Amino acid sequence: MCYGLPTKTIRVLLLILVSFLGIISSFGQSPKAKDQIRATYKQQNMASIIAEWEAEHQSKKTMIGQLIASKAYRPTEKANDGSQIELRDIGTDGTPLFYTTLNDPASQTSRAHTLYNEGLLNLGLNGGGMEVGVWDSGVALTSHQEFDARANNADGSNEISLHATLVTGNLISSGVEPNAKGVAYGARAITHDWNRDKIEVAEAAVNGLLLSNHSYGILSKSVPDWYFGAYIKVAQDWDKIMYNAPYYLMVTAAGNAQNSNDNASPNFEKTADGFDLLLGFTTTKNGLTIAGANTEIGSKGELVKATVAGYSSFGPMDDGRVKPDLAGDGSNILSTSSSTNSSYQVSSGTSMAAPGVTGSLLLLQQYHEELFGTYMKAATLKGLALHTADDVDAKGPDYKMGWGVINAKTAAEVLQHKEYTTLMNEETLADGESFSITVSANGNEPLMASISWTDPESEYVNKGDLNSTIAALTNDLDIRITKSNETHLPWKLNPAKANDAATQGDNKVDPYERVEIANASGTYTITITHKGNLKNGFQDFSLIVSGAQISKCSIEQPSDFALASSTDEGATLSWGEAEETLFEVQYKSIDQDSWMTGLVWENQIGLGNLEQGKVYEARVRSICAENAVSEFSETITFEFQGEETQVMEQGILSYPQELNISVFPNPAVDYLNVEAELSQDAEFSIVTTSGNTIKKGKTQGSINVSSLSTGLYVLVVQDYSGIKSTKFYKN
Known part of the structure; x- marks a missing residue:
């Protein structure tokens, strides 16, 4: 019988099952997929923003030209460590802002390799058809042998950058040199220089770009101390892009200033x-x-162990927000060089850590689209990465590595278990309203719930206040988990005690909050509320829950698998009932190598088109999610004889228990000898390659095959302890 699962649950399970059976073809970011994203955006808003920034860009370009003409500043230079430095902006206080690539004198760390073909999860993901933006000091050497015409010089620039080539290689290198293989080695990269970065990103984001990598930043030694940790106009502008294009996520390198002593007033x-x-x-x-x-x-x-790299810049933000957000491996990364089309170079720095994370996020977007037919909003993707990161040292976030080391494997498993032990909901909270759901802990892992949202750009912009604690957060959402009279609060950090472990309390500064309960049991209520008034009257948010029992689906091995009935048209197999469980039944004639598959919600299935006299075997298993499946049941074997069909005798051991037998000579002439420890009830069948049983009887050491025609046959030997099929040739 069918248990009337919720439509959403059925859809999720079917999509996962289709992927599980290898039926889905990934088309990546097709024009249709981009159109679907574009259709959700207010195009006029972004058009106005882009026009405003174009005018601002031209004005600042003139100002920078005047500074250079006065010979007060050099337009570009190279640092001793090879970093590219260029005067690119003017701060609101008139400070010249130099951009620099973030060198210092991937896929393993992010666990992206577990998503590849033959990886631990064996998902076949490589970024094929996906697109990532790379903005850098120049454009990558797109003709490099690792890029297979998958890197596009979007600016048409002749300014080929070593740094951009290193970053792009870390993202998409195909693996001609195996040790330089990129994290998303099948993806396409669109490379730009940094001259019009936010304008170009805004244009790309509104047209469906999901991710971009920025392994550069403002030169730390060139700014006054109040810039450090401050929410300035540059940050406001990028937040404005992400709020108006909510599927787009910017990934940036934290910088390598840990030992610089550049901030005299931390x-x-x-x-x-x-x-x-x-x-x-x-x-x-x-x-x-x-x-x-x-x-x-x-x-x-x-993750066996992790320490923050000796170059990586620390937070906190002046308002106490958790930054950096995540950590990736950026040390001694072999990647593509711009010297020649076949050259490579080792590099270190957060410049190399960032693309490792960006590539992993691209694979997760690819996987989500394969499973569910849509891409995640940026808040969901960001929330998923933070929710599943490997904690380092003390529990909770810190100001050195944020929420921990990215773990694409765990993130993919959250997607696999959606609607089984995990939830991933994209919701909207209206002004003055609250949102709540009830979940049961599964008892096997901590119950964890988190919310992530793309916050409107802050109206407050720091213009010169040293270490201002004014919060940049605009819409302050809150998550709580309650049970009876007990309330569990999210993690928070205290910038005044930046070295201390995180505590649990009311978080008023971060657009991501997470609550976790160790040893959870029973039923809990998750509630999302907000403080004050919501800007624009609402706030979209993403809720992720893990460690719950969302479905009643059982991954126990199906019981009582049997031949229920048969007619001249076919046979019906049955097994024990289980609520909200999808069953996969596999069957084949014993002379075939590959199984045929049937999927049913009921606890029985009818098999048609069976041939009289053929021997078949069948098995069944339960499926709750892509990575939540039971073992196959005991295999039953039957010779189809219409209404007279009966299961052949077999032992209680589960498939694929096989007998240990030796068959000789092969080819055989008159007799085929069977050497094995068998009971007196052991039976054999000889089956033609067309599946017809032509001889059977008791297995008593040797079988007379003299009457068989020359050709290939299948010998099936069956005893209480198992079954064995082997091919032999009759001369």
Whole structure:
């Protein structure tokens, strides 16, 4: 019988099952997919923003030209470590802002490799058909042998950049040199220089771009101390892009200023401690800022150990927000060089950590689209990455590596288990309203719930206040988990005690909140509310829950698998009932190598088109999610004889238990000898390659095959302890 599952649950399970059976073809970001994203945007809003920034760009271009003409500043230079430095902007206080690539004198750490063909999850993901934007000091060498015409010089620029080529290689290199293989090695990269970065990103985002990588930032030694940790106009502008294009996510490198002593007035401790060194667009609320980590990953994809890299810049933000957000490996990364079309170079820095994360996020978007037919909003993708990151040291976030080291494997498993043990909902909270759901803990892992939202750009912009604590958060949402009279609160950090472990309390500054309950049991209520009035009257948010029992689906091995009935037209198989469970039945004639598959919600299935005299075998298993399936049941074997069909005798051991037998000679002439430890009830069948049983009887050492015609046959030997099929040739 069918148990009337919710339509959403049925759709999710069917999509996962189709993917599980390898039926889905991935088309990546097709024009249709981009059109679907574009249709959700208010195009006029972004057009106005772009026009405003174009005028601003021309004005600042004139001002920069005047500064260069006065010989007060050089337009470009190279640092001793090879970093490219260029005068690119003017701050609101008139400070010249130099952009610099973030060098320092991937896929393993992010666990992206577990998503590849023959990876631990074996999902076949490589970014094929997906597109990622790369903005850098120049454009990548698109003719490099690793790029297979998958890198596009979008600016038509002749300014080929070594740094851009290294970053692009870390993202998409095909693996001609295996040790330089990119994280999303089948994806396309659109490379730009940084001259009109936010304008070009706004144009691309409104046309469906999902992700862009920015491994550069403002040169830390060139700015006054108040810039560090401050929410400035640059951050406001990028937040404005992400709010108006909510499927787009910016990924930035945290920087390598930990030992620079560039901030003489940090908001915590003394300069040499390395805190309060983030600036520019690394301080956005909605983007992801990536720290560098040194990691060791185990054979099962587990994080064995991790420490923050000795170059990586620390937070906090002046208002106490968690930054950086995540960590990736940026040390000693082999990637493509721009010297020749076949050259490579080792590089380190958060510049290399960021594309490792960006590529992993691209694979997760690809996987979500394969499973569910849509892409995640940026808040969902960001929330998923933070929800599943591997915690380092003390529980909760910190100001060195944020929420921990990215774990694409765990993130993919959350997608696999959606509507089974996890929830991923994109919701909207209206002004003055609240949202709540009730969930049951599954008892196997901590119950964890998080919310993530793309916050409107802050109206407050710091224009010179040192270490201002005014919060940049505009719409302050809150998540709580309650049970009886007990309330569980989200993590928070205190910038005045930046080295201390996170505590649990009312978070008033972060657009991401997470609550987790160890050893959870029973039923809990998750509630989302907001403080004050919501700007624009509403706030979209993404809710992610793990460690719950969302469905009653059972991954127990189906019981009582049997031949229920048969007619001249076919046979019906049945097994024990289980609520909200999809069953996969496999069957074949014993002379075939591949199984045929049937999918049913009921606890029985009818098999038609069976041939008289053929021997068939069948098995069944339960499926709750792509990575939540039971073992196959015991295999039943039957010779189809219409209404007279009966299951052949077999033992209680489950398939694929096989007998250990030796058959000789092969080819055989008159007799075929069977050597094995068999009971006196052991039986054999000889089956033609067309599936017809032509001889059967008791297995008693040797079988007379002298009457058989020359050709290939299948011998099936069956005893209480198992079954064995083997081919032999009759001369």
